Amino acid sequence: MQIELPNMNSFIEESLGRAQDQKNSETDDQIERTGTLLTATSHIITSVIGSGVLSLAWAIAQLGWIAGPATLLAFAFITWFCSALLADCYRSPDPINGKRNHTYMDAVKANLGGVKVQLCGLAQYVMLIGVTIAYIITSGISMVAVKRSNCFHKNGIHAECYVSPSFYILIFACIQIVLSQIPNFHKIWGLSIIAAVMSFAYSLTALGLSIAMVAEKGLGRSSLTGATIGVDVSASDKVWRVFQSFGNIACAFTYSMVLIEIQDTLKSSPPENKVMKKASLIGVTITTMFYMLCGVFGYAAFGNNAPGNMLTGFGFYNPFWLVDLANICIVIHLIGAYQVFSQPIFQFVESSTHRKWPENYFLNYEHLITIPMIGQYRLSFFRLACRTLYIAATTFIAMIFPFFNDFIGLVGGIAFWPLTVYFPVEMYIKQAKILRFSGPWFWLHLMSSICFVASVLAAGASIQGLSHDFGNYHPFKNI
Template sequence: MEVEGKTKYAEEAFDFDDGRQQKPELDDDGRPKRRGTLLTASAHIITAVIGSGVLSLAWAIAQLGWVVGPAVLVAFSLITWFCSSLLADCYRSPDPVHGKRNYTYGEAVRANLGSVKYRLCALAQYVNLVGVTVGYTITTAISMGAVKRSNCFHRNGHNAACDESNTINMIIFAAIQILLSQLPNFHKLWWLSIVAAVMSVTYSSIGLGLSIAKIAEGGNVRTSLTGVTIGIDVSASEKVWRTFQSLGNIAFAYSYSNVLIEIQDTLRSSPPENQVMKKASFIGVSTTTLFYMLCGILGYAAFGNHAPGNFLTGFGFYDPFWLIDIGNICIAIHLIGAYQVFCQPIYQFFEGWIRNRWPNNTFFTKEHVVSLPVVGDFPFSLFRLIWRTLYVILTALVASIFPFFNDFLGLIGALSFWPLTVYFPVQMYMAQAKIRKFSVTWTWLNILSSACLVVSIVAACGSIQGLVHDVGNYRPFRV
């Protein structure tokens, strides 16, 4: 693949009309010259990090309180930044400045840790991707329902019974995703990232502004140094489980390691990519942390110990209803596109594996060109239609059975935080830098990794307990 790519780009460097060689605009790997800078990389990181995870931060701070809550946010940001710095050195291997480029997170793991660790990394990545698509289905359905409820409250008063069915909203969302999933080159829709970035910043800013307005109004809001109070708000066991679950919610808010190598691959070669990426990670993570602190702390100050799990759909805010509607519409638009960003790697992996396994089976390999109005010639595959439709239906079914925002986000954050944010970056760095076993650096890096493993385990336990508890009181597929 690499040789073919170099040949292709080398041919494009010639002007075949007069035989003269044009000025080559290629990088050391034969690919078109990368133009990314510190500014663009920082913007990509902020876009990748700020997302639906911000919606649960007020609830997470409410479980932990004024002291532990902000401290945990800072701790996660420091760990994420530090491990991102280690990962930045693994973009090239074996040398972080002059080595061979690794274009994806998985390639970096394979180059530094071998094929066995690569398979484990791939498993963690795909489990995370599937979990995120289910989580986005839940979040979008809740936001779609919140728009209807907001208008119902506006018409009938805040005490009206304005229940909405998440099942119907999930069916609508799944129908949209089935259509979008048939696009074979969805990744080429470059404007998707711009739309997602604008939407995520918009709804986060709306939530922040509404929190400030609610604080300014005053009112009897009860907060405490330790968060929700045992015996008043929750029982002792609920306090423990909610504390664990809140760690998963915060971990989910900081997950972006999956795309760090891909972001680094956009940077120009000089100055060295790892140096620029470390600065970009610092700018991106610190900017995001400031934004998260504002949303989490002001959200807690606005709602107190009764902060809703999602501060735009939990109806601590009722007015202005049109602004709440805009916020939730932005969430839906963002996640409709983001779902495709996360499911496309799953589609490509499975379809590639199937075609390699049965290369002579025309059902798997053959495509038909269909002429459609407006769209024009469209490549159609019956296999792609069936399997991608089944995947979307499966994620919608799981979301319908477990439509619990905080629990599911906490579980996704717990499952992805330790392996993808901490373990593999630490292991790759130690392998590349040839850190001697039982040295001071080796010891404390392993202590950090082990501590983060414990955090992921307790966060997963808290989220699973929450799911089990909520499922016991829930009737799925209620229309």
């Protein structure tokens, strides 16, 4: 029997952008754009301030007082700079009056084309899937931390409070199945604002607890170079942890893969690229300030023994109710953040199938139903089945690999260079017509090369860590 494989190039072509006969004016689609600087900034903060902030004290503990903050600031600057380049690629060939690129892949197709479109799609969707899995892991660990915190409060901090994360991960998945029926990215701005508030809440809580610990017990045992070889770690572990910390910090700043989708929600006046640059500057500045405070004070409080997760590693036991509240805020934030990162995946699959089979009843028909206190809702059985299947798949993976630091580092290592640096730089060079081997061309490629090396090292270290953790782990057991 002969099996005919699909043509990858035609599949990608059909999956990207809009049809060729689409109008190039402001009426090129029927989406009503109402986004503003506030909503864009909220989306960015929701995307950026996530579970990564909780690992920054550990990351700085591996690097020390000098390299730790310097590395954090370097990643912040690179993220902001490349985001500004990417914002100009939303429209092409002109960043003000050009045709809209509705997705990151649309922008790469319009500016670069060729095989780079397929590479971008692979990188973007692998990253989006990885982030959503990381968020499920983090939410499960946070819910477990609430249960264990109350157990420690009742039975003492040395009690054996073993709790399985599987049940709580399933609760998170059920909530996502309901929220995933929100039709598109344009409808989740309220969820993003709530999530952004929650991210501030638990970040401030972690910061406050760290400051209180420093005030009560003084500085933890720390050094200029971080964890000490022969005392805290072995020489090989020191090297792996330093590289892994690059991935943790990179993941903490990752949001480029949804930047174009966020920009596509903005009103056309003032120009989207100008509003997006302001939103990126505000969002990255605010998050960097929180990151610096949380990372530095977390390292000051715990020293070289900083836990991998500040709020679930039980560096803090009291006041137990405040630790519980912070972990609840984490879960609420990740409920919204999961939707921000999964909506581009949903839109990709659904738009592809709609264009492929426009006459199919199951794929395209929506049933109008009335929901009390909400109003009318268009129910699509295909949307329900497709999105539920995705959530089930990511939940299953999260239940098998519930390793916070290593998974965060792997996600950051894999995605930071291609999505945050490489494609924005290459698109900007093409759009701005920067001459080959000129000064700007050289410096942009030098930055890209350095980030590539850092990403490879971070991904390799995280894979080594995952293999080590998984060797001693039994899935679906108590932790």
